[in-house]
Amino acid sequence: MAFTLSVNGETKTADVDGDTPLLWVLRDTLGLVGAKYGCGAALCGACTVHLDGAPVRACITPIESVGKKKVTTIEGIGKSPVGAKVQEAWKAIDVPQCGYCQAGQIMSATALLTQKPKPTDEDIDAAMNGNLCRCATYIRIKKAIKVAAGQEKA
Amino acid sequence: MDGEILRDPTRRFVLQTGAATGGGLMLSFTMAAEGHAAGATQVNAYVRIGADSKVTIASKVPEVGQGIKTSLPMLIAEELDVEWSAVTVEQAIADTKVYGRQVAGGSMATTLEYDGLRRVGATVRALLIQAAATRWNVPVDSCSTDRGVVIAGNRRAAYGELVEDAAKLPAPDPKTLTLKDPKAFRIIGQSHKSQNLDAITKGKPLYGIDTRVPGMLFATFAKAPVFGAKVASVDLAPAKAVKGVKDAFVIEGGANLNGLLPGVAVVANSWWAARKGREALEIKWAEHPTSAQSSAAFAAKAAELAKAPPQRVDRADGDVDAALKGAAKTVSAAYSYPFIAHAPLEPQNCTAVVKDGKVEIWAPTQNPEPGRKLVAAALNVPEEAITIHLVRGGGGFGRRLNNDYMVEAAAIAAKAGVPVQLIWTREDDIQHDFYRPGGWHNLTAGLDASGKLVAWNDHFVSFGEGERFNSSAGFNATQFPCRAVDNYRVQVSVMPLGMPTGPLRAPGNNAFGFVLQSFTDELAQAAGQDPVAFRRDLLGAPRLLGEAGKGDSFHTGRMRGVLDLVAEKSGWGRKLPAGTGMGVACHYSHMGYVAVVIQVTVKDGALKVDKAWAAADCGRQIINPKGAEQQVQGSVLDAVGAALAQEITFEGGATTQSNFGDFPLLRMADAFDVEVHFKLSDNNPTGLGEPAYPPAPAALCNAIFAATGKRIRNLPVGDQLA
Numbered sequence: 001m002a003f004t005l006s007v008n009g010e011t012k013t014a015d016v017d018g019d020t021p022l023l024w025v026l027r028d029t030l031g032l033v034g035a036k037y038g039c040g041a042a043l044c045g046a047c048t049v050h051l052d053g054a055p056v057r058a059c060i061t062p063i064e065s066v067g068k069k070k071v072t073t074i075e076g077i078g079k080s081p082v083g084a085k086v087q088e089a090w091k092a093i094d095v096p097q098c099g100y101c102q103a104g105q106i107m108s109a110t111a112l113l114t115q116k117p118k119p120t121d122e123d124i125d126a127a128m129n130g131n132l133c134r135c136a137t138y139i140r141i142k143k144a145i146k147v148a149a150g151q152e153k154a
Numbered sequence: 155m156d157g158e159i160l161r162d163p164t165r166r167f168v169l170q171t172g173a174a175t176g177g178g179l180m181l182s183f184t185m186a187a188e189g190h191a192a193g194a195t196q197v198n199a200y201v202r203i204g205a206d207s208k209v210t211i212a213s214k215v216p217e218v219g220q221g222i223k224t225s226l227p228m229l230i231a232e233e234l235d236v237e238w239s240a241v242t243v244e245q246a247i248a249d250t251k252v253y254g255r256q257v258a259g260g261s262m263a264t265t266l267e268y269d270g271l272r273r274v275g276a277t278v279r280a281l282l283i284q285a286a287a288t289r290w291n292v293p294v295d296s297c298s299t300d301r302g303v304v305i306a307g308n309r310r311a312a313y314g315e316l317v318e319d320a321a322k323l324p325a326p327d328p329k330t331l332t333l334k335d336p337k338a339f340r341i342i343g344q345s346h347k348s349q350n351l352d353a354i355t356k357g358k359p360l361y362g363i364d365t366r367v368p369g370m371l372f373a374t375f376a377k378a379p380v381f382g383a384k385v386a387s388v389d390l391a392p393a394k395a396v397k398g399v400k401d402a403f404v405i406e407g408g409a410n411l412n413g414l415l416p417g418v419a420v421v422a423n424s425w426w427a428a429r430k431g432r433e434a435l436e437i438k439w440a441e442h443p444t445s446a447q448s449s450a451a452f453a454a455k456a457a458e459l460a461k462a463p464p465q466r467v468d469r470a471d472g473d474v475d476a477a478l479k480g481a482a483k484t485v486s487a488a489y490s491y492p493f494i495a496h497a498p499l500e501p502q503n504c505t506a507v508v509k510d511g512k513v514e515i516w517a518p519t520q521n522p523e524p525g526r527k528l529v530a531a532a533l534n535v536p537e538e539a540i541t542i543h544l545v546r547g548g549g550g551f552g553r554r555l556n557n558d559y560m561v562e563a564a565a566i567a568a569k570a571g572v573p574v575q576l577i578w579t580r581e582d583d584i585q586h587d588f589y590r591p592g593g594w595h596n597l598t599a600g601l602d603a604s605g606k607l608v609a610w611n612d613h614f615v616s617f618g619e620g621e622r623f624n625s626s627a628g629f630n631a632t633q634f635p636c637r638a639v640d641n642y643r644v645q646v647s648v649m650p651l652g653m654p655t656g657p658l659r660a661p662g663n664n665a666f667g668f669v670l671q672s673f674t675d676e677l678a679q680a681a682g683q684d685p686v687a688f689r690r691d692l693l694g695a696p697r698l699l700g701e702a703g704k705g706d707s708f709h710t711g712r713m714r715g716v717l718d719l720v721a722e723k724s725g726w727g728r729k730l731p732a733g734t735g736m737g738v739a740c741h742y743s744h745m746g747y748v749a750v751v752i753q754v755t756v757k758d759g760a761l762k763v764d765k766a767w768a769a770a771d772c773g774r775q776i777i778n779p780k781g782a783e784q785q786v787q788g789s790v791l792d793a794v795g796a797a798l799a800q801e802i803t804f805e806g807g808a809t810t811q812s813n814f815g816d817f818p819l820l821r822m823a824d825a826f827d828v829e830v831h832f833k834l835s836d837n838n839p840t841g842l843g844e845p846a847y848p849p850a851p852a853a854l855c856n857a858i859f860a861a862t863g864k865r866i867r868n869l870p871v872g873d874q875l876a
Contacts, residue, residue, distance in 0.1 A: 016424070017397055024426035028372065033364040034357020036548070037425075038499050039580045043814035046499060074357030087355045094347040097784055098219025099354035100361060100500045100548025125823040132814060134499040134549045135219050136791030137784070138825030 003063050008076025018064030023047045025063050034074035034103045045131030048104035049073045055111040074103035083110045089147040092154035097135035105131050109145050195317040199252045201278045207302050207314030209236050212246040214253040215263045216520050218550030220843040221781035222263050223349040232341040233275030235299040243349050248522035248542035258520040259555050261744035261841030268839050272333050280326045285319035286311050345780035362518035362545040365505040370573040372425040373566050374432040377417040379808035383442035384416045392434035393420050398427025405565050411654040414532045419566045425577050444652025445807035455649050456594045456615045464613050464645030469631035472641035477609035481600025485680045489595045489669045491869040492801040495587040500548020504563035507573040513540040517560045518547030525557030529564045552657040556588050584817050585809040588656025591627040595669045605681030609641040618648035626661040632706040637699035660844035663743035667848025671739035675856040685738050686721045708742050712771045715833045716749040720769035724751035735860025739852035746845030747771040752853040756861045759876040763826040766790050773839040776832050786846040787828040793850035795820030798871050
């Protein structure tokens with residue numbers, strides 16, 4: 001059936017089964033491939049997007065559960081001041097290695113900093129623990145979050 | 155400086171004609187390149203220069219997160235003498251006739267390309283100078299270059315003004331090329347950020363899984379849980395009834411675990427539909443000779459082999475038995491490590507178009523040429539009819555040295571008659587890996603009255619048949635302390651294995667480092683010596699063990715250098731609180747010498763890694779210091795994550811684990827700082843993707859021993875501290 005979605009401030013429609021995960025609607029129907037498939041089971045966080053600003057794992061979020069909630073993806077996160085700051089910090093610190101997980105990392109970090117503009121190390125660990133990085137760029141992810149928060153310099 | 159993104163295939167370095175090997179000149183042609191509004195001229199296979207003097211450099215080796223797409227083009231840019239900010243990097247297409255070896259493996263790209271790619275840059279610079287000298291009618295000797303400009307007296311011409319002339323000139327005699335004095339380097343030795351950084355942070359299409367081809371459908375491919383088992387029967391109808399599914403069919407495949415395996419493909423208009431269709435399939439798999447194999451049976455067989463006389467001896471120096479008899483003290487210990495999976499975060503995938511006898515492939519492969527051969531054989535097409543685009547890989551770790559996903563995508567696309575993107579599920583990835591094989595080492599060593607090592611015996615139990623080891627299951631018998639101890643022997647026994655194995659980051663060494671350096675720690679303990687001091691004595695005077703130039707030669711002085719450096723930087727020997735301990739390990743692999751110290755705290759059975767220090771000697775020049783640091787940090791964290799928790803087990807011939815729930819990766823809360831130091835030595839620069847991995851698990855386990863008195867002899871650490 002047809003679903004109407006708000007994605008990055010634009011109205012989109014997708015004619016898919018209601019159990020289709022948001023991830024595959026974004027990637028295969030709407031052509032937004034920034035959110036990544038890593039596990040399909042909310043274990044790695046590579047697919048993280050925001051629903052009304054809250055981070056969710058798009059790989060286990062059925063499209064029929066999205067309703068009127070506003071979807072924000074890595075392609076649109078730069079429009080928010082916090083998102084733009086996080087992206088800039090990621091570049092300043094040169095966080096990525098392979099880079100595949102980083103869209104999800106940036107989405108989780110942006111949600112964290114929107115909630116807690118000055119996070120502690122424990123806040124960062126808690127907010128980011130669902131996002132795997134197989135290259136283990138964690139040291140720089142933590143640093144970049146602190147740079148985006150203005151707690152450390154690049 | 156953000157290079158190509160996937161939707162723009164016209165911007166790739168596609169060579170049209172007349173290509174020569176090893177950076178030699180090809181016939182020049184111009185191509186309209188987006189971002190180079192003024193048009194650009196291809197000077198050779200690696201370098202294109204626009205009329206605006208913007209430079210595009212091809213990176214020949216696949217990028218999977220090792221940073222090679224930054225460091226190799228830096229070599230060319232340095233000798234070309236341009237500003238790095240004027241350079242755009244593009245991924246070269248797979249074409250060994252033009253580019254030679256294009257493999258992200260063995261940490262070999264830096265070692266093999268350091269001189270050659272600088273010569274590529276120097277060649278283009280020489281052509282630009284020649285073009286200027288001809289135009290101005292002045293001697294070549296009177297011309298110099300500075301950051302993209304040729305200068306002779308008060309005459310100046312930007313490269314962009316000269317490139318059309320330069321591209322028409324014959325290649326200079328390589329003997330006439332002079333490379334820069336390293337003291338004059340402006341790009342090499344300075345940190346430069348990762349290529350595609352902007353695209354990564356903005357979620358632009360970059361990876362294999364992001365490839366989009368007109369008319370493309372998505373595919374899943376179900377293979378037997380028992381490796382290589384055939385499809386006995388399947389009902390395709392329930393899959394075909396799923397909305398969006400366009401086709402479902404059996405791929406016959408063969409018995410070779412490195413080739414195209416049997417399975418059932420489902421092709422649909424979205425990957426989710428393809429996956430739903432696959433789940434609806436009812437497949438009966440045929441019986442298979444390896445379906446009784448299990449981890450429990452392997453362990454039982456290994457214990458039996460360890461007690462029996464060894465099947466063969468791979469190396470025997472001196473008289474080990476006599477030396478053990480005469481030793482003041484002997485130490486025996488049995489070590490083991492499990493199978494582990496690579497689990498790069500981007501699941502295996504490949505996009506293939508098969509049309510009119512030609513095949514076009516987009517693959518996140520680390521090693522395209524064997525894939526080309528597989529595809530040629532499976533589809534019965536000549537290798538020349540296959541084009542392979544090297545797409546950025548979401549991690550590699552050795553998994554993508556194999557090309558099973560490539561031949562599967564090609565076979566499915568050929569049968570479906572449409573362009574296809576095959577994406578594996580994570581479960582497919584964990585259950586159909588070429589695993590790092592498990593192994594067992596039964597060690598005995600002798601110490602004399604002063605605590606000096608006088609004999610070393612290792613009965614290595616592994617997988618293979620006869621004289622042959624399974625892939626990555628072999629042991630290089632020249633591992634240190636070979637040749638540093640007079641009486642040294644490696645005995646080998648093997649058993650057959652039905653599961654595919656293959657190289658994982660620092661193959662072999664990723665396990666041997668744990669065994670050798672943990673046992674060395676036990677010997678230091680038995681000798682009543684400090685672990686660093688014992689290693690210094692064992693290394694002895696600086697000298698080369700083995701033959702110069704051979705990969706298995708070992709320089710004790712280089713290892714001593716990194717051992718001393720890491721001891722100094724970590725404050726080795728300082729007083730630590732109860733429950734906290736430091737461990738050290740040093741290991742040579744992939745031409746690199748690395749020593750690691752790890753500090754841990756164990757409280758109520760809970761382990762926390764406090765910090766790691768690493769010191770590495772990979773020659774006289776670090777090309778991209780920040781990139782090098784990233785590789786060392788990532789290797790240490792990767793190794794510790796694996797040593798703590800990762801294990802693949804088999805039951806009924808099939809893999810037990812399936813996803814990150816039962817095959818856990820290191821997470822943020824468990825990550826720790828890794829302080830990295832480089833020890834420069836007068837040796838050719840070598841690669842860094844791997845050599846920092848092997849010492850880390852031993853440093854971890856030696857730290858656990860220092861903190862708790864508990865010796866970890868079997869990986870993973872798991873719940874052994876509880």
